[in-house]
Amino acid sequence: MANEGFFEKVYQVAALIPYGRVTSYGAIANYLGASGSARMVGWAMNGSVKKELPAHRVVNRNGLLTGKHHFQGTNLMQQLLESEGIEVVENKIQNFEKHFWDPMKEL
DNA sequence: TTAGTGACTGGTC
DNA sequence: CGACCAGCCACTA
Numbered sequence: 001m002a003n004e005g006f007f008e009k010v011y012q013v014a015a016l017i018p019y020g021r022v023t024s025y026g027a028i029a030n031y032l033g034a035s036g037s038a039r040m041v042g043w044a045m046n047g048s049v050k051k052e053l054p055a056h057r058v059v060n061r062n063g064l065l066t067g068k069h070h071f072q073g074t075n076l077m078q079q080l081l082e083s084e085g086i087e088v089v090e091n092k093i094q095n096f097e098k099h100f101w102d103p104m105k106e107l
Numbered sequence: 108t109t110a111g112t113g114a115c116t117g118g119t120c
Numbered sequence: 121c122g123a124c125c126a127g128c129c130a131c132t133a
Contacts (some may be wrong), residue, residue, distance in 0.1 A: 004131095006129090007130095024115085024116095025115055025116085026115065026117095027114060029115080029116090029128095032131085035116085035128095036116080036117095036127065036128045036129090037115090037127095037128050037129055037130090038114095038115035038116055038128080039113060039114085039115050039116090039127095039128065039129070039130085040115090040128075040129050040130065041114080041115080042113070042114035043108080043113070043114075043129080043130060043131075044114090044130090045114055046113095046114075048114085052133085055114075056116095058114075059114085060114075060115060060116085061115075061116065061117095065114095066114055066115080067114030068114090069114070070114060078131095091114060
């Protein structure tokens with residue numbers, strides 16, 4: 001687990017997010033040891049679709065679907081989250097702490 | 108090469 | 121408690 005670069009690790013963690021769970025960019029960045037570089041996690045997610053990553057399970061620390069704009073349009077991200085049993089209202093996850101998945105804690 | 112931008116976060120006012 | 125500022129690193133023009 002030392003060959004991967006920053007992006008590879010981001011992809012790895014994102015791919016490990018279990019069904020019905022969500023995490024934040026900061027959590028991933030912190031797990032990678034780059035807590036101050038949460039933006040890079042978001043930038044890495046730029047190729048999430050190509051990497052087939054469940055980017056819809058990754059939101060900012062507020063549980064807000066900040067990146068939903070990068071999805072196919074509009075409510076696709078919210079739709080996916082709701083399909084997994086996650087309550088989403090106005091692009092915001094309800095009970096975020098309850099659905100939160102911490103890579104540092106789970107991994 | 109320099110400058111600008113961005114799927115973020117934490118602290119301060 | 122809502123809004124603003126600064127730090128962070130990679131990529132594009």
